[in-house]
Structure formats: structure tokens, C-alpha cells
Amino acid sequence: MRRGTIPTFVFTLPMNATELSAGFVTFAQGTNVVIDKPLSEWKIDGNKVTINLSQQETLCLDAGCNAEIQMRVRTKSGRALATNITSVPAERILKDGEI
Numbered sequence: 001m002r003r004g005t006i007p008t009f010v011f012t013l014p015m016n017a018t019e020l021s022a023g024f025v026t027f028a029q030g031t032n033v034v035i036d037k038p039l040s041e042w043k044i045d046g047n048k049v050t051i052n053l054s055q056q057e058t059l060c061l062d063a064g065c066n067a068e069i070q071m072r073v074r075t076k077s078g079r080a081l082a083t084n085i086t087s088v089p090a091e092r093i094l095k096d097g098e099i
Contacts, residue, residue: 001067002091003058004098009051011071011083017044023073025051029065029090039073055098063092 001007009025020039027035035057043050049071061067066087074080 001058001061001088002093003061003063004055004093004096005058006055007053007058009069011049011051013047013049015075016047017049019075020073021076023071025069025071027061028068029062034060034067059096059098061090063090065090
């Protein structure tokens, strides 16, 4: 993921996403949470969840450091679930800031 861009992340769930009552997709670097996207900001289509980050959000990431990503959800029946943590590089840009 390149800083200052608007990336899209797509998650495929083992259930219909309409069964969820709460959730977050968290982006962290080291032990610091940098971006937290709540369920209210997700686009849901069946078992697919799409998350878009803004330029402002990706500019909060430190270039040259991996960003870890994890989804945590609670179903309407009360089950709490979490994905494995995945890692993507936060790549640098030459001119900082939004365009």
C-alpha cells in the first residue's frame, strides 16, 4: 500500500456479513493502532466486505514499515471472531500530502 493513495481492501467472510452486529478493521504499525474502520464504514455485499482508506488515513502510516491488518467482528448471536493478522508494506511517496 502506498502512502497518500486511496487503497481498497476486500475481505471474504465465511458467513453473510448481514449477520454482524459490530466490527472493526484495524491497521497498526508496531504496537500502535493507526487506522480503525468501524462496521458503519464498511461496504457489505453478501459475504464480501470492502474497506476504502482515504489519502489522509494512508498518510498517517510510516513509510518503510509494514502495516498489520486485522478484522474483528461480533455476530448478532454474540460470537466474537477475529481474522489472522496480515501484513502489507507501507510504501513511500516522493511528495507528501494529499492531492
